[in-house]
Amino acid sequence: MATITKISAQKRPGRYNIFLDEQYAFPVSEEVLIKYGLRKGIVLDEAAQDELKKADADTQAYQLALSYLSYQLRTVKEMTDYLRDHDVSADTAADVxxxxxxxxxxxDGEYARAYIRTNMRLSLKGPAVLAQELKRRGIRDQNQLEDALLQYDQATLIENGTKLAQQVWQRQHNLSGYARQQKARQALQTKGYRGDDLQLFWADLDFELDAEExxxxxxxxxQKAARHYRPLTERKQLQKFKQALMRKGFNFDQINGWLDEHLDELD
Structure with a gap:
């Protein structure tokens, strides 16, 4: 048993030092001080002291968690990891x-819904990628994922997928029409648009180059390939030149036709 002989305020607002039998014992928050009615003369056994320490640890962890939440919503996993990284015990973290x-x-369910609502409007990512991102953030419950993804309506999916495909298509100025289509399809798949999603808008995309384009x-x-392979011998030069253009989606007839007209550029 020990008696509280002194309670002094720390420099940190809302924090107090508890002295038992004239010796410093442990700190507590103002919340704990008030909740337990701590004052000089109160006698504490070891169990009571342990309870106060646990209550103070919970209070500090709770305030830490509130600060972390002040920036944005968090999943249970994110909060658990954050508290662990700040040396909060697993039991205290679970209580908080x-x-x-x-x-x-x-x-977590509301977090998932908010995440989908925000990202389907602000990014061009498809449903599959957003689902993967939620899983990495700790949303593992399939019902929560499916419920959140219901917000990714068909109109938004078509709008986002079409915009992304057009952006990729327009950037590939030195590829054939076929290769540009393949790049666009790959980008859509990488960004989380799956087969059923693509069927909603792929056929309506304007993926045609006229002869001049x-x-x-x-x-x-x-011209770019010619500059790159000019130091090689003629045989290697032509071979690598043709391979480079084939990788960009041009066929033999197109390549040979260009060579017939511009062979002097490879000298």
Whole structure:
């Protein structure tokens, strides 16, 4: 048993030092001080002291968690990792998270819905990629994922997918029309658009190059390849030159036709 002989305020607002039998014992928050009615003369056994220390640890962890939540919503996993990285014990972290959930400050289902609502408007990522990102943030419940993804409506999917495909298509100035289509499809798949998603808008995309545009793309790619392979011997030069253009989606007839007209550029 020990008696509280002194309570002094720390320099940090809301923090107090508890002295037992004239010796410093442990710190507590103002919340704990008030909750337990701590004052000089109160006698504490070891169990009571342990309870106060645990209550203070919970309070500090709770304030830390509130600060972390002040910037944005967090998943249970994100909060658990954050508290662990700040040396909060697993038991205390679990208590804090349960308290936050009860108060409505944390809800993985709402986090998932908010994440999809925001990102489907601000990015061109498809549903599959957004689902993967949610899983990395700790949303593993399939029902929560499916419920959140219901917000990614068909109109937004078509709008985002079309915009992304057009951006990729327009950037590939030195590729053939076929290769540009392949690049666009690959980009869509990488960004989370799957087969059923693509069927909603792929056929309506304007992926056609007229003869003049195709010739311009071939010339641009050929001139670049010619400059790159000019130091090689003629045989190697022509072989690597043709391979480079084939990788960009041009066929033998197109390449040979260009060579017939511009062979002198490879000398």
């Amino acid at each position: 998270i349960a308290r936050l959930q009860k108060q409505g400050y944390m809800d 195709e010739d311009s793309a071939l010339t641009l790619a050929a």
